Amino acid sequence: MKKLRFISVLLAVLLASWSCEKDQTDTLYDASLTAVEGKSTLHKSKLQNRAINSESLIDNFIGNHFVRKMQVYTPPGYKKNGAQSYPVVYLLHGLPFSEKAYIDQNTWDPWVRPGKLWPFQEYPDFPAEGFREWMDHLIAEGSIEPMIVVMPNSASEAAYGFSFYTNSALNGNFEDFIVEDLVRYMDSHYNTIADRSGRAVVGHSQGGYAAFKFGLLHPDIFGTVASHSGLLLLDAMLTLGPVVVAENPDGFVGPDPQKFLTSAGYAMSSAWSPNLNNPPFYVDLPFEYPSGDVIQEVRNKWLEHDVFSMIDTHVGNFKSLNGIYFDLGLYDELGLGDAYPFIIQKMDAYGIDYTYETFQGGHFTKTFERLAVSLAFCSDSMNP
Numbered sequence: 001m002k003k004l005r006f007i008s009v010l011l012a013v014l015l016a017s018w019s020c021e022k023d024q025t026d027t028l029y030d031a032s033l034t035a036v037e038g039k040s041t042l043h044k045s046k047l048q049n050r051a052i053n054s055e056s057l058i059d060n061f062i063g064n065h066f067v068r069k070m071q072v073y074t075p076p077g078y079k080k081n082g083a084q085s086y087p088v089v090y091l092l093h094g095l096p097f098s099e100k101a102y103i104d105q106n107t108w109d110p111w112v113r114p115g116k117l118w119p120f121q122e123y124p125d126f127p128a129e130g131f132r133e134w135m136d137h138l139i140a141e142g143s144i145e146p147m148i149v150v151m152p153n154s155a156s157e158a159a160y161g162f163s164f165y166t167n168s169a170l171n172g173n174f175e176d177f178i179v180e181d182l183v184r185y186m187d188s189h190y191n192t193i194a195d196r197s198g199r200a201v202v203g204h205s206q207g208g209y210a211a212f213k214f215g216l217l218h219p220d221i222f223g224t225v226a227s228h229s230g231l232l233l234l235d236a237m238l239t240l241g242p243v244v245v246a247e248n249p250d251g252f253v254g255p256d257p258q259k260f261l262t263s264a265g266y267a268m269s270s271a272w273s274p275n276l277n278n279p280p281f282y283v284d285l286p287f288e289y290p291s292g293d294v295i296q297e298v299r300n301k302w303l304e305h306d307v308f309s310m311i312d313t314h315v316g317n318f319k320s321l322n323g324i325y326f327d328l329g330l331y332d333e334l335g336l337g338d339a340y341p342f343i344i345q346k347m348d349a350y351g352i353d354y355t356y357e358t359f360q361g362g363h364f365t366k367t368f369e370r371l372a373v374s375l376a377f378c379s380d381s382m383n384p
Helices: 002-026 131-140 174-189 206-217 234-238 241-247 260-272 296-303 307-313 315-319 340-349 367-382
Strands: 046-053 067-074 088-092 148-152 199-204 224-228 323-329 355-359
Touching: 046 131, 046 174, 067 131, 067 174, 088 174, 088 206, 088 367, 131 367, 148 174, 174 206, 199 206, 199 367, 206 224, 206 307, 206 315, 206 323, 224 367, 234 260, 234 296, 234 307, 241 260, 260 296, 307 315, 307 340, 323 367, 355 367
Parallel strands: 088 148, 088 199, 199 224, 224 323, 323 355
Antiparallel strands: 046 067, 067 148
16 A cells, blocks of 8 residues: 555656646747737746756866756747757856856845945845846847846855856866856757857856956857956956955955955965965965065966956957947946056057946946846847
């Protein structure tokens, strides 16, 4: 009887699972998510959890996991085995270090601290309807063409949080994870336009840094780039040595979740100046203690990964892109407004075509308002 009861329960679970999957894939909707009778070609949008085994992250020194989670949005009308191919936006998070950074406002709780001595006082402007319906609305109103959006988790969870999407002897090869592993996965598992004309990389903060870097280094992979509040001039961070020292009156004793700039400094060093022979943190910080002066040898290592510097050596790659967009809030809490005029001056000197906008806001406060703008830009670039 127990065996029979087990089999009955198992069958019930399987039937429920089959029924749920059938509802998910076969229910018919139009672009505004209104039920439509008699249509057989239109499928509703989806937002799905996925995971990928990243060969590029296997056996990294610090122990970051090679299984990486992601969220994948597919638009209304998308069919897995359909004839239509879709452009793909690779949407890279800054804070928080999660594939749900654009999905779940609760992931921001540790990073937004109203009333405290902390740079970020306000949550991003999450849409009340949620990411999937927000995207559906942008498509339905004609702001963007139907597209796939993939949001990967690129956290250095075993180390310092930020990976900066960089190949690191300490953290693992996060650049290769995106450019090689993830692109290959998307092109083999989804109906994509599998060339640079159908790929855009968009990012916020460290993700915005990565978007420009990938455009400079991999124009054969991504044809369009968009950066929101990206860290595009590393020398701007290197001016903060005295501030980092002031956060640490007892010396540099490791990252501290209560000290944002200190923790960011260790994270940047783990990406750009790792030192596996320097335990226990395995990084070379760029600042002397207690003076806060920049250590030139470490600065030189950082500049190898600096977007501002790479423009000089990869200007042809940047000029070959189909579209370059970036923006910055006028009240950016990290002071990036002081750095961007130098970026703009250099791009103008090289005759690089770009779109740059400023807005009334801070580093993260108008994330979705600005993302709607960059997605429209990317859509136009990928669907000329």
